[in-house]
Amino acid sequence: MDYDRVESEELDKEGFLVTKTKGEGLVTCNLSSLVLNNIFGKGNEHVDLQKVVDIQFRMLDNVITLNRTVVPQATHTNRLYRAVGAGAMGLVTLMTSEGIRWESNEASEFTENIFKQYLMASIKASSKLAEEKGSYPYYEGSDWNTGAFFDKRGFVSDEWNEVRDLASKGMRNAYLMAIAPTSSNSIMMNSSPSIDPPYAVIYREEKSGLNVIIVPSNYNNQTKWFYKSGFEMDEMWAIKVVAAAQKYIDQAISHNMHVSKSIKGSELLRLDMGVWENGIKTTYYTYTEDYVLDDTCVMCSS
Secondary structure, three states, rough: OEEEEEEEEEEOOOOOOOEEEEEEEOOOOOOOEEEHHHOOOOOOOOOOHHHHHHHHHHHHHHHHHHHHOOHHHHHHHHHHHOOOOEEEEHHHHHHHHHHOOOOHHHHHHHHHHHHHHHHHHHHHHHHHHHHHHHOOOOOOOOHHHHOHHHHHHOOOOOHHHHHHHHHOOOOOOOOEEEOOOHHHHHHHHHOOOOOEEEEEEOOEEOOOOEEEEEEOOOOOEEEEEEEHHHHHHHHHHHHHHHHHHOOOOOOOOOOEEEEEOOOHHHHHHHHHHHHHOOOOOOOEEEEEEEOOOOOHHHHOOO
């Protein structure tokens, strides 16, 4: 695809052909994910969410200022909008530690509360940076400036007044939040990937010479009852959980679905309609599996 259009071509005085092209702009991924199980829940009451998010946004914004992309159109777009993608991992780890079943209305309510707090903290963090460094160039007349961001989403109660007022005065970043896939990152962080249910609770990781058994960091006699593979559950529960997060994420979540290989077309239609009706923007991978426990897995049967 050609992202540029030629505006003019002419010879200069020295005989060089000078071509002027206009770029349409390219978007880049500038992502960072909070480890939810290290911030929320029992034992983390001492963690200051706002302080953590303030640091997160300063680092993300610095990436835009200090780095240069190979493609100049992307650098141009980054400077105009200063878009960042603050995301999250560890939702499963957090909920299992809290004794919350994925297959419950409590799971989506719990998720909604977390991401509401996260969005409010993100708005405050970006407004602080705007006060210090200035708003992004297209801020004037934006949904942040006019308050339309909150009106469109129904964020009109008293609890939103503070962040609405801050956003109306300045925002450093046009876009704030996005959920990234964090499979490898989550292993390093003793957490669970993104905000999806587990592909498998306990599994063997084999890649690039690595061959290890991966067990959830909080898997024990108290939490194991709350762990289930996404293939063992009705996918609609995951849709409801992700939809609860999507309410407070200004960029789209591309949800991965987990279904049986023998799924009927009518069932897949039910799930696809569920994604649309619940406000999830898109689906990404649809994983299919005939889920059977490995007979050699000792911990699975313990």
